[in-house]
Amino acid sequence: MSDLSKGSSSSQPASSRSRTRRGGRGRGISRYCRCGEEAVIRTSGTAKNPGRLFYCCPHGSEGDKYHLFTWTDERIVEEVEDLKVVLRDVQDEVSDLRCEIVRVATQLDQNKAMLEMSAKGGGCCGIL
Numbered sequence: 001m002s003d004l005s006k007g008s009s010s011s012q013p014a015s016s017r018s019r020t021r022r023g024g025r026g027r028g029i030s031r032y033c034r035c036g037e038e039a040v041i042r043t044s045g046t047a048k049n050p051g052r053l054f055y056c057c058p059h060g061s062e063g064d065k066y067h068l069f070t071w072t073d074e075r076i077v078e079e080v081e082d083l084k085v086v087l088r089d090v091q092d093e094v095s096d097l098r099c100e101i102v103r104v105a106t107q108l109d110q111n112k113a114m115l116e117m118s119a120k121g122g123g124c125c126g127i128l
C-alpha cells in the first residue's frame with residue numbers, strides 16, 4: 001500500500017543536436033491523391049505487371065495521369081532509403097549515449113572509491 005518508493009526522476013537528456021530533417025515531400029508513400037481522396041492499395045492484374053501492388057486514387061483509371069498512381073515497391077524503396085538515414089542518426093545517438101554511460105559509471109566508481117576511503121579514514125582528515 002505504499003508507493004513511496006517510486007523514484008520519479010524524470011531526467012530529460014539535453015539534446016544538444018538538432019538535425020535538420022528532410023521534408024520528405026514527394027518521396028515515400030503518398031497517402032492522398034491530389035484530388036483529396038485517400039489512396040488505396042490495389043493489385044495489378046495486367047500481363048505486364050501481374051500481382052504487382054500499387055497505390056491509386058479510387059477515382060483514377062488506366063491512363064489517367066491526374067489521379068494518383070504509384071507502384072508500392074518503388075515507394076517502399078524510397079521509404080527504406082529515408083529510414084536508413086534516420087537509422088544512422090539513431091545509431092549515432094546510441095553510441096554517444098553508450099559513451100556517456102561509461103563516463104558516468106566511471107565517475108560513479110571514482111566517487112564510491114573516494115567515499116569508501118574517507119569512511120575508512122574515520123573522517124579525521126582535518127578539513128572539519
Ligand SMILES: [Zn+2]
Nearest residue numbers: 033035057067
Ligand atoms: Zn484522385
